[in-house]
Amino acid sequence: MTTRWSRKDLLGLRELSAEEINFILETTDAFKQVGTREIKKVPALRGKTLVNFFVEPSTRTRTSFELAAFRLSADVINISATTSSLTKGETLKDTARNLEALHADVLVLRHSSAGAPQFLGNRLKASVINAGDGAHEHPTQALLDLYTIREKRGKIAGLHVVIIGDILFSRVARSNIFGLVKLGARVTLVGPSTLVPREFEKLGVEVSHKIDDVLPNADVVNLLRIQHERQREEYFPGIDEYTRFFGLTKERAKLLKPDCLIMHPGPINRGVEIDSEVADGLQSVILDQVTNGLAVRMAVLYLCGGTATT
Amino acid sequence: MSATIIRNGRVIDPANRRDKLADLVIVDGRIAEKSAIRDPQSAIEEIDASRLIVAPGLIDMHVHLREPGFGHKETIESGARAAAAGGFTTIVCMPNTSPVADTPSTIAWIKERAAASACVNVLPTGAISKNISGEELGPIGSLAQAGVVAITDDGHCIQNNELMRRAVEYARMVGVPILDHCQDYNLVGNGVVHEGYWSTLLGLPGWPAAGEEAIVMRNILLADLCDHQIHCQHVTTAGSVRLLREARSRGVKITGEVCPHHIALTDEAIQNFNTNYKMNPPLRAQADVDALLEGIADRTLSILASDHAPHADFEKEVEFDAAPFGIIGLETELGLFLDLLVHKHRKIDIARLIEMYTVEPARLLKISAGTLSIGAPADVTLIDPDLEWTVKIDSLESASRNSPFDGWKMKGRAVRTIVGGKTVWNL
Numbered sequence: 001m002t003t004r005w006s007r008k009d010l011l012g013l014r015e016l017s018a019e020e021i022n023f024i025l026e027t028t029d030a031f032k033q034v035g036t037r038e039i040k041k042v043p044a045l046r047g048k049t050l051v052n053f054f055v056e057p058s059t060r061t062r063t064s065f066e067l068a069a070f071r072l073s074a075d076v077i078n079i080s081a082t083t084s085s086l087t088k089g090e091t092l093k094d095t096a097r098n099l100e101a102l103h104a105d106v107l108v109l110r111h112s113s114a115g116a117p118q119f120l121g122n123r124l125k126a127s128v129i130n131a132g133d134g135a136h137e138h139p140t141q142a143l144l145d146l147y148t149i150r151e152k153r154g155k156i157a158g159l160h161v162v163i164i165g166d167i168l169f170s171r172v173a174r175s176n177i178f179g180l181v182k183l184g185a186r187v188t189l190v191g192p193s194t195l196v197p198r199e200f201e202k203l204g205v206e207v208s209h210k211i212d213d214v215l216p217n218a219d220v221v222n223l224l225r226i227q228h229e230r231q232r233e234e235y236f237p238g239i240d241e242y243t244r245f246f247g248l249t250k251e252r253a254k255l256l257k258p259d260c261l262i263m264h265p266g267p268i269n270r271g272v273e274i275d276s277e278v279a280d281g282l283q284s285v286i287l288d289q290v291t292n293g294l295a296v297r298m299a300v301l302y303l304c305g306g307t308a309t310t
Numbered sequence: 311m312s313a314t315i316i317r318n319g320r321v322i323d324p325a326n327r328r329d330k331l332a333d334l335v336i337v338d339g340r341i342a343e344k345s346a347i348r349d350p351q352s353a354i355e356e357i358d359a360s361r362l363i364v365a366p367g368l369i370d371m372h373v374h375l376r377e378p379g380f381g382h383k384e385t386i387e388s389g390a391r392a393a394a395a396g397g398f399t400t401i402v403c404m405p406n407t408s409p410v411a412d413t414p415s416t417i418a419w420i421k422e423r424a425a426a427s428a429c430v431n432v433l434p435t436g437a438i439s440k441n442i443s444g445e446e447l448g449p450i451g452s453l454a455q456a457g458v459v460a461i462t463d464d465g466h467c468i469q470n471n472e473l474m475r476r477a478v479e480y481a482r483m484v485g486v487p488i489l490d491h492c493q494d495y496n497l498v499g500n501g502v503v504h505e506g507y508w509s510t511l512l513g514l515p516g517w518p519a520a521g522e523e524a525i526v527m528r529n530i531l532l533a534d535l536c537d538h539q540i541h542c543q544h545v546t547t548a549g550s551v552r553l554l555r556e557a558r559s560r561g562v563k564i565t566g567e568v569c570p571h572h573i574a575l576t577d578e579a580i581q582n583f584n585t586n587y588k589m590n591p592p593l594r595a596q597a598d599v600d601a602l603l604e605g606i607a608d609r610t611l612s613i614l615a616s617d618h619a620p621h622a623d624f625e626k627e628v629e630f631d632a633a634p635f636g637i638i639g640l641e642t643e644l645g646l647f648l649d650l651l652v653h654k655h656r657k658i659d660i661a662r663l664i665e666m667y668t669v670e671p672a673r674l675l676k677i678s679a680g681t682l683s684i685g686a687p688a689d690v691t692l693i694d695p696d697l698e699w700t701v702k703i704d705s706l707e708s709a710s711r712n713s714p715f716d717g718w719k720m721k722g723r724a725v726r727t728i729v730g731g732k733t734v735w736n737l
Contacts, residue, residue: 014511091628113629114513115583134631135513174513199510 005303009121009128012137013178021179024299025147031302032295034071044306045074045106051099052078054110054131055092060266061131061141064290065108068297074106074305096120106305109133127304135169140300141265142175144293146183148285149220151292152261157184162214164190164246165224165273166235168197172224172265177203188214191246194235211246215255222263223248223273239272248274253281261285312355313337313347314731319359319692323366324665325672325681334364336688339731343684359692362725363660366680367399367689368667370640372464372489372543372567372615375401375432377423378416379408384620384709386420389640390428392618392708394735396640397724399689400431400679402671405442406465412437412448414456421457429734430727431679431689433459435489438477444468447477454484459675462489464543465590467525469495475532482538487674489541492525492550493591502631504577504592512581514630517592519547526550530557530564539563541674544617546572546591548601555610565674566605567613570646571637573602575714583630586714589619590635607657612670614663616643620710638708642701642715644693648722652695660695692726699723 005023013021034042050069054062062078069076079099092111099107106127109117114134121128132138150156161180167173167189177200180187187205189196201207208214215221226242236242243249248262253275256262262274262284270276279286314336321332337346347354375389384392386403393401403420405411411420417434424432436453440446442463450461461481467490468474481488498521503509505516526542530553533540545551545566554566571589576596579587587593605611619636626633644667651657658666668680679689703716727735 091624093627111629113631115630118583119629133513135515137513169513171513174511197510199507202507203511 008304009117010139010300010304011117011121011128011130013139013142013175013182014137016182018182021143021146021182024143024296024303025150027299027303028147028292028295031298032292034298035291035295041071041073043073044302045069045072048074048105048305049103050074050076050106050108050301050305051104052076052108053096053099054079055081056110056112056132057081058110058131061110064293065131065297068294068301072298072301072306074301092116092119093123096124100124100126106301129300129304132171134171135174136171137175138171139175140293140297141172142179143300144289144296145176145222145263145265146179147292147296148263148289149261152285152288153219156180158186159219160186160188160217161220161222162188162190162218163222163224164211164248166195166227167191167200167224168195169227170224176222177205181205190214192236192242211252212255215252216257218256218260220261220263221248221256224265225267225269226273243272247272248278250275250277253278256283263289265289311338311349311352312731313352314355314357316357316359316364316690316692319362319364321364321682322661322664323682324661324669325366326683328682329661334682334690336690336728336731339688341682341684341686341688357726361694363693363695365664365691365693366668366682367727367729368397368644368664368691369400369402369671369680370398370615370618370643370667371402371613371671371675372569373401373403373618373640374406374620374636375403376620377407378419382622385427386423386432387427388707388709389618389620390424390430390432391735392638392640392706393430394727394729395707396642397644397691397693397727398430398640399691399727399729400433400677401640402433402435402459402675404462404464405435405437410437410441411435412440412442412453414449414452417453417456417458430729433675433677435460435462437461438463438488439468439473442466444470444473447473447480450477450480450486451484454486458486459677460487460489460541462491462543464489464491467491467493467495471528471532474528475536478532478536478538478540482536485676487539487541489543490525490529491543492522492529494521494524497521497524502588502592503580504594506577506595508577508580514580519549519594519598522547522591523549523553526553530554530562533564534562537563539565539674541565541567541613543567544569544572544591545602545611546594546598548598551601551605551610555605555608558610565613566611567615568602568606568611569615569617570639570643570650571714573599573650574646579714584714585626585628585630585633586637586712588630588633588635589617589637603655603657606651612666613674614643614647614666616640620708621712623711626712636712638706638710638713641706641708642713642718645699645701645720645723646715648695649720653721688728688731690728691724693722694725695722697721697723697725
């Protein structure tokens with residue numbers, strides 16, 4: 001593999017080639033190994049400043065980026081919507097330019113508007129890493145999902161990956177779709193017709209509203225959280241009915257092949273999209289995803305933030 | 311006496327079914343016979359119009375001038391200059407200002423301001439509902455007395471069908487047409503782009519075609535029920551065209567308007583999240599563009615307009631969701647329509663294009679503009695239909711720069727604009 005990384009920003013998986021995605025996954029291998037050492041820190045980003053700029057609330061992703069940056073020896077500051085001047089009416093552009101005036105090298109952005117990372121990436125010299133923009137993309141989540149599948153199953157091409165839940169409002173789903181299709185997986189989306197419109201078939205995936213038909217031939221099921229905060233209630237009749245039709249219950253889990261992986265980007269709503277025992281069962285790789293997320297984010301920060309000076 | 315002779319142009323005057331090489335004479339600000347020049351000693355202005363089209367001054371009946379209230383986006387003065395530079399001698403301004411143009415005093419303010427500062431004719435519209443909030447009828451009769459040419463809640467849409475019905479009935483009595491921005495709020499929700507492939511791919515909230523069509527249908531029913539004119543502004547979808555075609559074939563008093571961006575661009579343009587492609591209604595799919603072109607060709611859609619919607623850079627240069635809708639259009643619309651409708655797609659000839667910018671809006675609004683009849687005010691647009699030019703955003707007269715057409719090459723444009731016999735703009 002001679003692929004090199006030449007991008008300043010990581011905005012999404014749609015714009016990446018299969019080679020670039022594989023290059024990130026290979027780089028992740030090296031950083032995953034760092035996590036098993038006694039001293040879990042490398043000097044790759046020493047002297048660099050990373051800003052975690054989270055305009056939309058997040059604990060898991062922010063913490064993962066923060067820890068990844070610490071392990072790369074970067075200096076890290078965290079800014080959230082409530083502590084930034086955005087609440088005083090400052091524009092996103094002005095806030096970001098102020099951060100750049102403080103010589104921030106990498107900006108990790110979580111934002112409720114699709115396209116916000118593109119907006120900043122086009123205007124700033126600093127690297128912009130998309131940590132989730134609206135319902136658009138969440139590239140590091142998809143990369144850690146891809147990495148986990150590759151790690152557990154040894155490949156991605158040819159596997160049948162089933163993504164279940166609120167696809168319409170999910171940035172995790174979109175980034176996964178783009179990445180999985182590029183790497184040759186077969187993808188089926190499952191959920192109520194209101195949250196999984198047929199239009200998605202044009203992205204090169206299959207759409208089904210019958211979970212029991214799909215589960216027996218899945219190699220991976222990735223369950224998405226039902227997003228209460230982004231949800232207008234008329235999208236489906238209620239949580240009970242959702243669970244009845246689309247929840248991965250104990251009974252349904254028996255339909256799965258024994259080696260089928262069960263994934264979830266978290267946070268889990270136990271008893272809604274997944275039964276508690278299933279989430280904690282042998283097929284579940286949910287905590288491996290979290291561990292791998294750290295290594296993936298180290299790789300991404302290293303590639304985008306570190307290469308300019310080395 | 312002041313006199314002007316525009317020589318050797320192809321005079322196209324659809325109101326009088328005239329299309330021939332001729333001289334056009336202006337005496338004391340009005341179109342005149344040659345014999346009206348009684349004093350050959352006085353200086354006569356000569357304008358050579360060979361290879362040019364001499365048209366009645368064009369009318370854009372859908373323009374946002376932003377005054378009162380938003381002078382940082384556009385003023386009546388700067389918007390009028392943009393109109394002149396685009397070949398328009400009459401523009402109709404929308405009432406979503408601050409304060410909203412929903413009282414006679416605000417209409418009077420706009421008219422005074424226009425008289426003092428505008429180089430083209432500015433005709434105000436009034437709001438249908440108080441504060442364009444869609445809840446109570448505005449003083450439609452008083453607005454008509456104050457001189458509005460139409461009533462509209464443009465930018466907003468009355469959702470209560472019963473209130474809209476009463477507005478249409480009342481407007482019929484008063485004799486003003488209704489202009490409607492067709493958008494069903496429940497169906498559209500927080501949509502910012504056409505609901506389809508690109509909204510699915512980009513995760514942007516979708517604005518479904520049905521959200522427009524439901525209100526177009528509503529307006530057809532009410533125009534029929536109340537026997538009064540409703541004009542559907544900026545029509546964008548194939549379904550709307552189908553509905554309008556059927557209704558017009560039955561003689562329902564319903565008309566439809568097309569903006570240039572809705573035929574020049576599709577929703578594919580939004581993929582880089584550039585907010586200069588964010589407008590309401592949004593850019594649609596290619597099948598919709600094709601249907602609009604057919605609707606223009608078969609006269610289902612009879613009026614062309616810009617929906618000129620100026621916004622300051624700092625307002626547009628924000629996250630896509632947060633950006634205001636709309637683009638400027640006065641200075642690029644004639645070029646785009648000539649280029650696309652007449653030259654490229656050959657859907658209509660230039661005489662019909664001029665008719666759609668003159669006779670059609672004049673008839674709808676019941677105004678005397680849009681003709682070169684003897685005695686009419688000498689509002690004249692000289693058009694070079696074959697001139698190839700490039701849009702340079704920084705050379706535009708508008709106070710705002712929110713256009714996706716910077717750098718576009720087009721064929722055909724206005725080269726001189728004459729209002730009341732006076733040249734107000736010359737290329």
